[in-house]
Amino acid sequence: MEAPLYKRNLIVLWLGNFVAGVGLSLVQPFMPLFIDSLGEFTVQELAFWSGLMTSAPFLSQAIVSPLWGKLADRSGRKLMYLRSSLGSAIIMIATAFVPNVQTLLIVRLLYGCFSGHIANAVALIAAQVPKEDSGKVMGILSTSNTSGMLIGPLIGGVAVTFIGYSRCFMITGVVLTITFFLALFLVKEEFTPVEKGKQLTVRQVYASLDNPKIIIGMYITTLILMVTISSINPILTLYVRQVLGRTTNVEIWSGLMASGPALVSIFAAPLLGGLGDKIGTHKVLMFGLILSSVVFIPMAFVTAVWQLLALRMILGMTDGSMRPSIQTMLTRYTPSGSVSRVFSYNQSFQSVGMMIGPMVGSTIGGAFGFNYVFYATTVFALINLLNVLRITRGQNKET
Numbered sequence: 217m218e219a220p221l222y223k224r225n226l227i228v229l230w231l232g233n234f235v236a237g238v239g240l241s242l243v244q245p246f247m248p249l250f251i252d253s254l255g256e257f258t259v260q261e262l263a264f265w266s267g268l269m270t271s272a273p274f275l276s277q278a279i280v281s282p283l284w285g286k287l288a289d290r291s292g293r294k295l296m297y298l299r300s301s302l303g304s305a306i307i308m309i310a311t312a313f314v315p316n317v318q319t320l321l322i323v324r325l326l327y328g329c330f331s332g333h334i335a336n337a338v339a340l341i342a343a344q345v346p347k348e349d350s351g352k353v354m355g356i357l358s359t360s361n362t363s364g365m366l367i368g369p370l371i372g373g374v375a376v377t378f379i380g381y382s383r384c385f386m387i388t389g390v391v392l393t394i395t396f397f398l399a400l401f402l403v404k405e406e407f408t409p410v411e412k413g414k415q416l417t418v419r420q421v422y423a424s425l426d427n428p429k430i431i432i433g434m435y436i437t438t439l440i441l442m443v444t445i446s447s448i449n450p451i452l453t454l455y456v457r458q459v460l461g462r463t464t465n466v467e468i469w470s471g472l473m474a475s476g477p478a479l480v481s482i483f484a485a486p487l488l489g490g491l492g493d494k495i496g497t498h499k500v501l502m503f504g505l506i507l508s509s510v511v512f513i514p515m516a517f518v519t520a521v522w523q524l525l526a527l528r529m530i531l532g533m534t535d536g537s538m539r540p541s542i543q544t545m546l547t548r549y550t551p552s553g554s555v556s557r558v559f560s561y562n563q564s565f566q567s568v569g570m571m572i573g574p575m576v577g578s579t580i581g582g583a584f585g586f587n588y589v590f591y592a593t594t595v596f597a598l599i600n601l602l603n604v605l606r607i608t609r610g611q612n613k614e615t
Contacts, residue, residue, distance in 0.1 A: 221404055222344035226353065228402045229337040230360040232301060232395040236333035237364020239308055239388045242372040246470070248453055250381050254317050259454075260582045265317055266450040267578025271571040272321055273328030278567035284332050285339075285560020293340040293556060294405040296332060301396035303330025309389035312382040328567070334361045335563035339556045340405060342547045354547060355489020355540040363478045370478075373471025421557050430549045431558060433607030434542050435565040437501075440600040441538055442569025444508065444593050447577035455586040459521055469521055476525050477532025484536030489544065497544045498608040504537030505601040509594060516590040 248266045251257065257265065288296045307327045314320040338357060345353045375384045425431050448455075453470040460469065492500040511530050518524045542562075550558045577589045 220344075221406070222341055222353070225344065225403050225405075226341060226357060228398055229297070229341065230357060232297070232399055233333050233337050233357070233360035234364040235388075235391050235395045236301075236304065236331070237361040238368035238371060239304060239364075239392055241365040241368035242384065242388055246372060246376050246381070246453070247450070249376075249466075251317055251320070253381070254314070254320065263450060263454065263578045263582040267574040269317075269320060269324050270446070270450050270574035272324035273331060274567040274570035276325045276328030277331050278328075278564045278571060280329050281332060281335060281560045281563040281567060282557075285335070285556045285563070288336060288339065288556040288560070292405055293336045293343070294399070294403050297336040297340065297399055297403070298396060300330060300332040300336060301392060301399060304333070305389045305392035305396060306330075307389075308392060309386050312385035312389075332563065335559050336556075338543055339559040340403075342543075342550070342559065343555045344406075345547070349493070352486060352490040352493060354543040355485040355487070355492075355536075358489075358540040358543060359482045359485045359536070361539075363482045367478045369473075370471035373468050377468060421554050424551050424554050425549065425558075426551075427549050429607055430545060433603065434545055435562055436603055437538075437600055437607075438542055438562055439565040439569040439572075440596055440603065441542075442566050443573040443576065444512075444596040444600065445535070446570045446573030447580075447589055447593050447596070450574045450578040451581040451586050451589055454581070455589075456521065456524070458586060459518060459524060473521070473524055473528055476528040477535055480529050480532030481536040484533050485540050488537045489540045492541055492544060497541045497548075498604070500537050501541035501545075501604055502601075502608070504534040504541065505597065505604055508534040508538075509597040509601055512590045512594045512597065516587040 247269055248262045251265045251269065252262060284296055284299075304327060307323060307330055311320070311323050311327075314323055337360075338354070341353060341357055372384060375387070379387075422428055452473055453466060456470045456473055457466045460466065488500050488503075508531065511527055511534065515524060515527050518527070546558060546562060547555075576592060580592050581589045
């Protein structure tokens with residue numbers, strides 16, 4: 217018996233999203249060092265530029281995502297996925313040749329404009345998967361981006377040590393090109409385009425929702441979650457160097473710290489997604505939020521790198537429960553005709569969170585010290601917990 221269409225597509229899109237996640241997070245462990253190689257900067261300037269470079273792709277992504285979502289309704293999600301794959305590959309290769317931080321900022325902004333692997337892959341699968349299996353399937357798909365985003369820094373930290381910054385960017389660009397061709401020939405989509413004059417407006421999309429409170433609530437949850445997760449990114453390398461008390465092997469240790477949660481998240485997300493199908497997705501989401509509210513504070517008091525690594529791996533459990541839960545709830549409460557638009561809006565909220573988070577982290581870390589960044593992330597996690605408590609009050613096990 218031939219496998220359902222969504223299962224075959226899931227394999228290819230998982231691989232593509234994984235590589236996209238690697239490409240987006242590849243520079244995370246050595247961004248301050250890469251910037252430092254482009255000029256002479258103080259520690260405060262390095263923290264500022266690192267935060268800005270981390271935020272830049274998400275700024276442009278937040279702006280263009282709704283436009284790509286609208287175009288996906290006319291042209292198909294597969295075409296938008298191919299556009300993202302090829303565009304990201306070209307921009308990643310171009311990053312290898314930037315001469316200064318100003319050019320790097322422009323390239324990072326362009327990378328965000330052409331990104332969108334995850335939103336289009338999720339929308340494509342969400343339109344095909346049966347509702348009763350959505351939790352497990354979204355959990356599996358979420359591990360692609362999660363593992364890519366978390367393993368990317370490890371790959372980057374090791375690769376730059378042995379082959380340098382430029383070759384690291386170029387190799388990633390080549391791999392992104394390969395995923396473009398895999399999707400081009402292997403991903404199948406049964407798509408009926410929406411005529412230009414019949415596309416829903418934002419107001420009409422909102423009116424088509426059965427439970428707009430849940431959808432809007434998940435947008436806010438996504439935004440705060442991304443702020444919480446990404447606020448640590450720009451200071452992680454510098455914090456690792458501070459804990460180590462030396463400058464040797466910082467890149468490798470930073471890659472391990474950024475990638476530590478990946479292994480946990482890869483195994484946890486499908487299991488927790490399936491559990492959500494049985495007991496209620498919102499309960500799994502609550503579990504992740506409660507755990508994240510208590511795991512950040514100890515990070516501010518570590519005295520050895522292994523302690524930080526252990527806490528980061530616990531953080532992987534929270535990521536494996538929250539992201540797929542959000543995607544599952546969006547899938548279950550979204551009419552099939554509005555899937556692309558709803559997920560593109562969620563991508564914008566995610567991008568805004570990923571833009572704000574690094575700036576919050578770099579600003580607080582530069583002004584008060586790296587420890588205070590973990591205090592701030594705890595506050596954001598608690599706010600998110602209260603938000604989800606509010607919007608899921610009274611939900612039954614079907615959600």
